[in-house]
Amino acid sequence: MTTELPITEADLQAYADGRLAEGRRAEIVAWLAMRPEEAERLAQYRGQGELLRALYDPVLDEPVPKRLRTVARRGPRLRNLARVAGWVALGAALGAIAGWELRALESGTPPALAEGASIARSAAVAHVTYSPEVRHPVEVGADQEAHLVAWLSKRLGAPVRAPALDAVGFSLIGGRLLPGDGDAAAGVNPSPVAQFMYQSAKGQRVTLYVRTEAGDQGETAFRFAREGNVRVFYWIDRNFGYALSTADMDRPELLRVANLVYKQLNP
Amino acid sequence: MDERRAIVDLIPRLRRYARALVGDRAAADDLVQDTLERAWIKFHLYRDGTDLRAWLFTVMHNVHVNRIRATRATDVLDDEMPEMAQRPAQGDSLMVRDLDRAIVRLPDEQRAVLLLVALEDMSYDEVARTLGIPIGTVMSRLSRAREKLRTMMLGLPGAAKLTVVK
Numbered sequence: 221m222t223t224e225l226p227i228t229e230a231d232l233q234a235y236a237d238g239r240l241a242e243g244r245r246a247e248i249v250a251w252l253a254m255r256p257e258e259a260e261r262l263a264q265y266r267g268q269g270e271l272l273r274a275l276y277d278p279v280l281d282e283p284v285p286k287r288l289r290t291v292a293r294r295g296p297r298l299r300n301l302a303r304v305a306g307w308v309a310l311g312a313a314l315g316a317i318a319g320w321e322l323r324a325l326e327s328g329t330p331p332a333l334a335e336g337a338s339i340a341r342s343a344a345v346a347h348v349t350y351s352p353e354v355r356h357p358v359e360v361g362a363d364q365e366a367h368l369v370a371w372l373s374k375r376l377g378a379p380v381r382a383p384a385l386d387a388v389g390f391s392l393i394g395g396r397l398l399p400g401d402g403d404a405a406a407g408v409n410p411s412p413v414a415q416f417m418y419q420s421a422k423g424q425r426v427t428l429y430v431r432t433e434a435g436d437q438g439e440t441a442f443r444f445a446r447e448g449n450v451r452v453f454y455w456i457d458r459n460f461g462y463a464l465s466t467a468d469m470d471r472p473e474l475l476r477v478a479n480l481v482y483k484q485l486n487p
Numbered sequence: 488m489d490e491r492r493a494i495v496d497l498i499p500r501l502r503r504y505a506r507a508l509v510g511d512r513a514a515a516d517d518l519v520q521d522t523l524e525r526a527w528i529k530f531h532l533y534r535d536g537t538d539l540r541a542w543l544f545t546v547m548h549n550v551h552v553n554r555i556r557a558t559r560a561t562d563v564l565d566d567e568m569p570e571m572a573q574r575p576a577q578g579d580s581l582m583v584r585d586l587d588r589a590i591v592r593l594p595d596e597q598r599a600v601l602l603l604v605a606l607e608d609m610s611y612d613e614v615a616r617t618l619g620i621p622i623g624t625v626m627s628r629l630s631r632a633r634e635k636l637r638t639m640m641l642g643l644p645g646a647a648k649l650t651v652v653k
Contacts (some may be wrong), residue, residue: 230626233633234611237604265633268640269605271586272507276606279503284495285516288502291523292495296530345513399510399591 227251232258236265340454343429343463344447346398346415351425351467358394358417368395372414378432378459382416383484388477390418390426400431424468426477431461442478444471453478457485493539494526500540500607501547507602508551510591518554522547544607544617548599555595589639597632600625 227248234240235248252259350357360368365382373379375397382392395416413431433456440456451474454463462485464478501522505515526533526546533542590598599618603609611629615622 229630230623233626233629236633239610261634261637264637264640268586268633268636272590272602272605275586275590276503276507279506280499282499282502284498284502288498288516288519288523289495291520291527292498293491294523294527295491296527345511349512 232262233265236262237269339429339431339461339463340443340445340452341447342413343427343454343465344445344450344452346413346429347427347450347452347465347467348448350396350415351417351427351465357425359396361394362392364394365392372397372430375412376414376430376432377411380414380430380460381485383428383481385418385426385477385480385484388480389420390424390477391420393417393419393425398429424466426464426466426469426474428481429463429465433459433461442475442482455482457482490530490533490539494523494543497540497543498523501543504544504602504606505547507590507606508595508598510587518547518551521550521554525550538613540607541609541613541617544603544609545619548618551595551599585640586636589636592639593632593635597628597635600628601632601636604629 231240231244231248235245235252240248252262360371362368362382369380369382372395382395385391395414398413398415400411400413411432413429416428416430418426418428438456439458442453442455445452445454450465450467451469451471452463452465453474454461455478456462462481464474464481466474466477469477498519501519502515505518505522506512509515509518522543526543529546533539593601596618600614603614603617604611609617611622611625615625618625620628
């Protein structure tokens with residue numbers, strides 16, 4: 221029999237990672253041969269590694285954004301210079317809306333507007349993330365609309381609806397659940413957010429971003445924001461905040477869609 | 488060797504790790520950008536000839552931790568897996584996307600260890616140095632991360648599966 225060292229969880233992890241010396245590995249193999257459940261668990265750990273790489277390795281092949289390349293090439297900085305450069309770059313990267321938020325904060329604008337700006341930005345980011353997706357634009361397709369709406373309502377903790385936009389030439393593709401922003405500074409935990417995606421016959425896409433607001437916020441007018449090439453109309457209607465985003469239409473066209481969304485939601 | 492060149496070459500790996508760490512593409516690239524800014528500011532602390540990759544990951548870790556501290560209140564972790572929706576005929580990457588969901592639900596410090604091992608293929612020792620924690624902590628976080636992911640992927644425990652509403 222072997223006079224092996226006791227087998228620890230760390231040994232098992234190293235085994236799963238294929239990082240044991242041959243002798244030790246053989247001991248573990250023998251040990252596992254008598255413990256199929258442990259062997260199964262470790263096989264699943266290995267599977268996780270493969271899945272993780274399948275999920276994230278494609279990032280390696282994505283083109284590197286120019287802003288990152290630029291910063292990487294910059295070279296060592298003197299402290300103060302770097303700090304200034306850093307803030308300038310950061311400001312540029314955050315873009316128009318963030319700048320607007322910053323100004324809103326500085327000038328003591330009422331919270332509702334800052335709130336609205338944040339929904340516009342989050343919606344724009346979500347739009348940019350998911351609308352270019354060809355294969356997986358949504359989690360649940362329009363063919364299961366009832367399920368989609370029930371699922372999102374359950375997760376948001378309030379009844380949401382997917383407005384019908386056929387009258388302006390857009391049909392529902394489906395929707396997905398997204399993490400909310402929350403407001404850490406104010407101690408507000410994020411509740412999830414729903415995104416419905418629509419497409420026109422010409423392939424234009426719009427997304428409707430819906431989040432719950434704390435309490436009845438009354439109603440605001442439509443507000444317009446622009447983040448990069450994404451245009452957003454956003455508004456608050458009682459317990460919900462809405463933001464309608466597109467990168468494929470100009471402002472008047474988007475407004476037409478926004479009007480219909482509003483009407484559909486307030487029959 | 489020109490470090491600028493070396494750092495440019497490492498961007499894809501920094502982006503991959505950042506994407507897995509924070510989930511969202513734009514937020515991940517912001518993290519990479521902040522990391523690069525910080526790296527050049529702190530470059531006098533980098534010792535020539537040592538592992539530049541490990542050093543950059545350490546910088547990224549510090550930037551990330553500082554950001555988390557700033558937003559701790561939003562870091563809500565719960566053991567319940569979000570309901571997995573029935574998806575229409577897209578079985579091909581179901582597992583991968585479930586993992587996507589599960590990974591963001593790991594505690595940050597466990598996720599970091601798992602990703603450095605699984606994606607960067609760092610040795611446990613390198614992970615310990617990169618994150619500034621003892622190797623025993625690396626092993627226990629790795630173990631907990633994997634077990635937690637496993638139970639989430641199996642839909643256990645108490646993973647409330649949503650039934651399809653017809």
